[in-house]
Amino acid sequence: MKILFRKTRELETQIDDYLDIVERGALIFLQGVRLFFENRLDEFEVRYKDLRAMESKGDSLRRDIENKLYTHTLIPESRGDVLGLLESSDAVLNRMAKTLLNFSIENPNMSEELRPLFIDLAQSSTAAAENMVKAVRTYFRDLLAVRDLINKALFYEKESDKIAEKVKRIVFQKDAELSWKAHMRVFAHHIELIADEAEDVCDRLAIAVAKRYE
Amino acid sequence: MIWFFLLSGIFLGWSLGANDAANIFGTAVSTRMVKFKIAALIASIFVILGAVLSGAGTTETLGELGAINTMGGSFTVALASGLTVTWMTRAKLPVSTSQAIIGGILGWNWFTASPTDFGVLTEIISAWIFSPIIAALFAFILSKILSLMIKGMHIHLLRVDHLTRIALILIGAFGAYSLGANNIANVMGVFVPANPFTDIHLGEFMNFSGTQQLFLLGGCAISAGIYTYSRKVMVTVGNDLYKLTPLTALVVVLAVALVLYIFASENLQQLIVSRGLPPLPLVPVSSSQAVIGAVIGIGLSRGGKGIRYRIMGRISLGWIITPVAACLLTFILLFFVKNVFEIQVVK
Numbered sequence: 134m135k136i137l138f139r140k141t142r143e144l145e146t147q148i149d150d151y152l153d154i155v156e157r158g159a160l161i162f163l164q165g166v167r168l169f170f171e172n173r174l175d176e177f178e179v180r181y182k183d184l185r186a187m188e189s190k191g192d193s194l195r196r197d198i199e200n201k202l203y204t205h206t207l208i209p210e211s212r213g214d215v216l217g218l219l220e221s222s223d224a225v226l227n228r229m230a231k232t233l234l235n236f237s238i239e240n241p242n243m244s245e246e247l248r249p250l251f252i253d254l255a256q257s258s259t260a261a262a263e264n265m266v267k268a269v270r271t272y273f274r275d276l277l278a279v280r281d282l283i284n285k286a287l288f289y290e291k292e293s294d295k296i297a298e299k300v301k302r303i304v305f306q307k308d309a310e311l312s313w314k315a316h317m318r319v320f321a322h323h324i325e326l327i328a329d330e331a332e333d334v335c336d337r338l339a340i341a342v343a344k345r346y347e
Numbered sequence: 348m349i350w351f352f353l354l355s356g357i358f359l360g361w362s363l364g365a366n367d368a369a370n371i372f373g374t375a376v377s378t379r380m381v382k383f384k385i386a387a388l389i390a391s392i393f394v395i396l397g398a399v400l401s402g403a404g405t406t407e408t409l410g411e412l413g414a415i416n417t418m419g420g421s422f423t424v425a426l427a428s429g430l431t432v433t434w435m436t437r438a439k440l441p442v443s444t445s446q447a448i449i450g451g452i453l454g455w456n457w458f459t460a461s462p463t464d465f466g467v468l469t470e471i472i473s474a475w476i477f478s479p480i481i482a483a484l485f486a487f488i489l490s491k492i493l494s495l496m497i498k499g500m501h502i503h504l505l506r507v508d509h510l511t512r513i514a515l516i517l518i519g520a521f522g523a524y525s526l527g528a529n530n531i532a533n534v535m536g537v538f539v540p541a542n543p544f545t546d547i548h549l550g551e552f553m554n555f556s557g558t559q560q561l562f563l564l565g566g567c568a569i570s571a572g573i574y575t576y577s578r579k580v581m582v583t584v585g586n587d588l589y590k591l592t593p594l595t596a597l598v599v600v601l602a603v604a605l606v607l608y609i610f611a612s613e614n615l616q617q618l619i620v621s622r623g624l625p626p627l628p629l630v631p632v633s634s635s636q637a638v639i640g641a642v643i644g645i646g647l648s649r650g651g652k653g654i655r656y657r658i659m660g661r662i663s664l665g666w667i668i669t670p671v672a673a674c675l676l677t678f679i680l681l682f683f684v685k686n687v688f689e690i691q692v693v694k
Binding site for chain 2: 138141144145148206207208209210211215272273274275276277
């Protein structure tokens with residue numbers, strides 16, 4: 134029983150550490166996007182590498198958590214939901230890392246007019262991800278408070294949809310090459326997808342909360 | 348010959364352990380919150396402790412209903428009750444050892460033309476009716492308290508899981524103790540008036556009475572039932588009949604344990620009487636029916652949706668069919684035992 138108690142505390146810490154990684158990942162992503170638009174590409178590359186390192190650390194931590202939950206048959210009624218939440222949160226982190234990778238490889242040529250919009254888009258998507266992480270963290274301790282945080286995350290997801298749509302309309306109204314337009318659209322879509330992934334986590338979370346209320 | 352006669356009681360004990368331990372540890376084991384090995388060990392120890400230390404109260408009530416005074420009579424009553432339980436279980440009818448043994452005693456009274464104390468019978472029947480109702484009430488209150496605690500205390504899900512495991516073991520131990528105290532009368536109660544064991548004095552202050560030795564034997568039979576067959580029943584109870592989460596199982600087991608305890612504890616009865624309150628009868632009640640009452644209580648605490656009230660009808664059916672069937676079978680078996688095998692069934 135003592136071993137189990139120690140394992141429980143260890144797991145609590147690991148889950149918190151994992152969520153910290155996703156949350157910090159969102160902040161690094163936003164910082165990276167800003168640095169890219171400020172043309173501080175060396176610093177951008179450092180952020181990108183930091184994010185890749187966090188993603189890899191997050192993966193191994195998540196696997197360890199999953200392994201422990203199964204090995205010690207912990208939280209049998211909620212285990213599936215918790216594993217689903219951790220895996221889908223990982224998808225958010227992966228999406229952010231992939232987006233920075235695309236910036237690093239493709240080096241998109243943004244017009245001055247588009248830069249503040251892309252930063253707004255990145256801010257909204259990051260805010261959705263941050264609130265999603267808070268909601269997941271709260272799920273473990275305070276079910277009643279989860280709903281407010283899910284609502285916030287969904288609000289920012291809608292905001293990022295609106296901003297991405299605005300970007301795409303501006304881009305396609307411009308007299309420019311189709312390849313450039315398509316390139317801009319893809320980048321707007323990539324950033325928007327971060328918020329969409331966060332929305333998926335929130336949908337899962339809402340069901341998991343309802344199940345625990347049963 | 349004495350040991351042969353006791354076999355029917357041992358069979359009843361085995362059957363009780365095989366079936367009713369699942370009411371205490373079923374969900375805990377089927378959800379893998381508690382390992383079967385641990386559950387079986389704790390259930391065995393505490394069932395035996397409950398039987399030996401607190402089994403006298405319910406046994407006395409059975410003795411008041413009918414004092415079966417020969418081993419042949421006790422053997423036949425226990426055998427008929429055991430066969431009734433087995434037959435009704437196979438026929439998927441609601442059954443309880445507590446109700447079968449009462450039917451068996453009534454059958455013996457009928458066959459031997461011994462008087463039946465209808466006051467005691469009324470007490471017993473009212474205990475059967477009230478036990479699921481009280482379990483529902485306890486479960487309702489406990490469920491509300493637990494829900495408020497979990498919502499208000501903001502404990503981490505993993506810590507809740509950990510505390511639930513500890514509570515399932517502790518409350519399971521109390522449940523097993525109460526099961527032993529309440530239900531040992533079903534297993535060995537009919538053998539008490541014709542008890543073959545004599546008191547053993549261990550030093551100046553320790554006395555191990557013949558009745559306690561009989562109960563120890565019954566407790567060991569229950570324990571054998573737990574180890575040999577209850578795992579299968581635990582998995583079925585945990586998954587098929589009523590799906591409970593570990594937390595709801597905690598509420599159910601505590602409610603059932605309290606019900607079994609209040610209908611078994613002489614100390615509690617003395618305390619109630621000393622406060623000028625009417626005493627509760629000490630009667631063996633059905634743990635399975637108390638579980639159903641507790642599950643309904645939890646359902647009511649959540650607004651009452653999805654409760655299958657028809658199951659209450661099935662419980663009431665069990666109150667009638669089980670004792671009637673056991674009574675008839677006892678009468679028939681006593682006829683054969685007395686006239687064919689020429690064994691004395693009454694003094």
